[in-house]
Each structure stands twice: as C-alpha cells, then as structure tokens.
Amino acid sequence: MNSHSFQTPPAPALWRTDMACHLDRLRQARAPIFYRLEGRAALHKCFETPADTLNEDAKRVKLIEASVSLVVERSAGTFAGRGSKRAAAALRLADKLAVGVETGTPQPTLGSSVYMRRLRADMITALLDAAAHYADINLRTVTVINRKWRFTARQLRKVTAAQIKRQFRTHLQRAGILDEPGFLVAFLHGEYEPTTGVFQLHYHVLTTAEKADLLLSRLRGRQGYERTATGAVPIKRCKIENRPKQFSYLLKSFWPERPVVTIDGVEKRVRANRRIKGKFHTLHLQWLNRCSLADIMVINNCVFRNGKFHGC
Template sequence: MTPYYRFDDIPDRHRLDLLLPQQKIYGKKSGFESEEQSAAEDIERVRLLEVTNRKEALALACRLGGERTPQTMASSRFMREARLRFGASILDGLEPWPKEHIRLVTQLPRSGEVRAKHLIDQNPRDHLERLRQQINRTDPGDGSGLLISVLEAELEPNSGVLRFHTHGVATGSYINRLRELHDLGAYKARAQVAKPLQLNRINDDDSRARVFSYLLKSFWKKRWIGSVGDDSAVKRERELHRLDEPYHTDMLLWLDRHSMSNISLYMGCRMRNSKIVLTDPQLSAPYMTRTLT
C-alpha cells in the first residue's frame, strides 16, 4: 500500500485519486485506479510473464513481484504514482488558463501504424521528434502557450497493427499551430481512423481532472475496429481489453526499456520538479486570466 504521506505535497484539488471515481483498469468505467487495483494488476502481470517462460520476461516478473514499487513503466503501481504526479502537474500548470484557451489533442499520424510484432524495435523518441518537427514548420503566431503530449499505442487485433498516437493538451498559439497539421497527408482520414487529428474543448472546469487523467495511462489496450452491417460502416469496440500474448509481454518489456521522459513531449514549456514552467511566461500572460474562487 502506498502511504498517503507520499503525496501530501499535492493539494487535494490536484489529486486525481481524490477527484475521480474508482476506475476499472480494463473495461468501460473511467476514473482513477486504486492502490489495491494496481497491486493486483502487478500480480496478474507477474503471472502472465511467468507463463511465457521467456528469459527477459521472467527477469521482469521478479522485479514486478517485489514488495516495493518497482521503478519501471511496466508496473501498474509505478504508473499509478506517475499518473498522480503528472496529473497534478497538469492541473496546476493549466489552472490559470481559462478553458476557452485550452484544447485536448489526439494525434494518430499514419506513420504511427506499425506491425505489433515489430514493437520492440520502435523508438518512442522517433515518433515524438516527428511531431515536434511538424509543429516547428507551422506559423508560431504570437509564441504563447504550450503543448504537452504523451505517446501510447493501441492494438487492433484483427490486423495485428499497433497504432502509436499521442494524447495531449495545448494552449495559446499551439492551438492554431496544430490546426495547420490538418493539411498534412499524415493526418488525412483513412480506413479505421476517421479523425487522425482531434482538437477538443473542455466543456466545463469541473471536468478538468477527468479529461487530463486521459493524457497518461497505466496500460495499453486492445480494441477491435472493423466494418459492420450492410453499409460496411466502421465501428470501434467501446470496451477495452488486455493485449493478447505475445503482444502483452512485448508491451511490458518495451515499457520497461523506456521512461516517462522518452514518451513525453514538451513544447513551449518544460517539467521541473513536478512543475510545468513556461519557456516565456510573458507571452502567455495575457491569456492566463483564470482566477480560483
């Protein structure tokens, strides 16, 4: 069990585990996973890793099975703590920004589609650097704001395709810069991906904790996507599932090789001591007008 004092430096208004209902790690229910759920998930991951009898999988299982939280993204316990810290940083850093100047960003570029069997060869920095370069070629506008994006992947089981994509949050000039990406071929609609680039508003301030918790997750998921009915309409399964083997083990081994810094992109800001620091606060000051009552 993670003691409460480990997070007593985070104000209650920024603690996702206090602001959100309990989540099912797989399934439909959204929210935030409990300590008990994360511990149970690590136990299940150990069991599945041991069944593979793969040498590196067995070594990872030994680390995940320890009493202390292992320092690896392959651990549900570790990711719960990372999500708490990261979520608090986002809530704190965007607190002065009115919702009108914030967009939630999802990017599914064509280049992110890879065969699941080639996962272990994927370098997360390559995916994020490609995104950085795309944005750097857009009009910087007044230079205000920030973009924070986190890389993850989703498996479509029938095709065996992993879709690397990012979930992020943008403010200020980065909103228009992202809109410019609609003109790139990488973000044109294609089979199974109707909207490769999405910029969504926050409906109300009370939903900030919920929508920001979506940026960084504690697991990857499998979701069926395919054509159904006489009109062959493309449908997405709503319920989330654990990846099948050998992809589940490959995912854990891949996550174990990388770190939070490898899957995170910061533009117009940086993360320092769990705080989001703007590169040039003066440029963003005119937008940061929200006050808490």
C-alpha cells in the same frame, strides 16, 4: 419623492441573471485556487485504487510467464530455443513487477501499474497546478494520430518512443507550431488492433485553444496526419469540461485492445477497452519497460523540473 421612497425590486428573472453573472465573475476571479483545489480533490476518483494496481501487477506477472512458451529453467538462469533473449527479457520484467508486488515499493518501470499510478498522480497534479490560471475556454485536449505510427509486433520491437518523439517534434517544427505562443504538453499512448495485428500509437495533448487550432490547420492532411483505415480523425480537439477526468486521460497506465469490426459494410473500431491478449500483451509491457518518462513526453514553451511544470 424623498430619498426614502420605496423602489420596486428587480424582476425575479433579472435578479437571477444578475446573480449568475456575479457568481461567474467571482469564480473566474478565484479560478487558480478553485481549479487547483477542486482538481486535486477529484483526481483520486480518476485513478485505480492502490490495491487494484497491486492486483494488476500480480496479474501481469502471471500473464508474462504464461506467454513465454519456451522451456525455461529459471533457477539456473538458462534459456533454450528460438527467441530466448526476448523470453529472458520478459521474465526479467516479470521479476521486476513481482518485487513491487511483494514489497509494495514498485520498480521504476512504465510497465508497472503501481509505478504508473504514482507517476500519473504526480504528473497530473503538476498539470492541474500549472494550468490553474487558465479558464476552461482557453484550454483544449487534443488526440493526434499519424498513419505512419502503425506497427506490427516485429516493427514495434525495432522502434523506440524516443524516435517517435523526435519525429513528432520535427513535424511540429516544420509546421511552425513550436514557434507559436502557448504551452503544449503531450504523452505517447498506444492501442492494439487484434484484427490486423497492428499497434497504433498516438499522442494525447494538453495545450491552449489557439495552439490546438494550429494543430488542426497545419497538420491535418500533411505528413501522415490523415484519417485511419477505420475512419478515425487525425486531430481531435476537445473543450475542457472536467479537468481531473480529462487531464488524467493524458497519461494512461495501460494500452487497450480494440478490435475492428464491420458494421453495414463499414469497418469501425470497438470503443470499449479490453486487455491485450497473449504475447502481444507481454510485448507492449516490454516496450514500455524500455521507455522513460522523457521518452514519451513532449513539451513546448514550458519546462518540467523538480516535479512541476514551469512557464505554462
């Protein structure tokens, strides 16, 4: 048979398998560019629109003012009654948000929806860029909950995000996790349980798959990282399937209210998010207003500088 003899083409099923493998290799080869461009293009779908954030801040102004039940003569700058300092601080925050609504330029406070949208867009874009050279299989998002990070309104007023950050870093250090290779970026978040009147704080983490395994094996069951009263696991790892959606979840612009209900004799949290009500809504905004980005962010084996993460 000469060199021009007819050769039987591969079976359709085998051809499709070979092509799928080829496309997968091609996608992995261009992963940094693919993840960066795809992530940025899809990121806007994960955020509120600028108009929505302006409306949200305007609503927060009204809710803060409504929650301040003291008799206030704002024009004279005088306040009367018990808790006057807290009322004054709340109204100063309302004024700060109102300026942003009126001018379109938000004041730099984590209590502003407009400011948080811009901050989140910058931070999540920076994370997408920094993690672009990782394949999905090598990354994990992790939610970390500690039973000791449960606070009543009175307790929350006395604790700071910086204190919780130091405690978390101490726990990671004691467990030897900070000394292990692989980057870690975490942001503090909170939820309010109206049933118990308690705020539950926790961290949303992005890290390598290996380091996520260490969070589970070295923290679970120790130092307060135990199941909550409603059965929530202390360390929950998730594989990466949708970078824009999952990365944007790491840094959120609001704390939700999630009541606890009893179903068949078992207490469970309602999964749907809803706005925190009344004075507790004002309290959590005031708490965020006292925080800086550095207070709520934990980083390990990388550096955040000039709007970018380096060394991930």
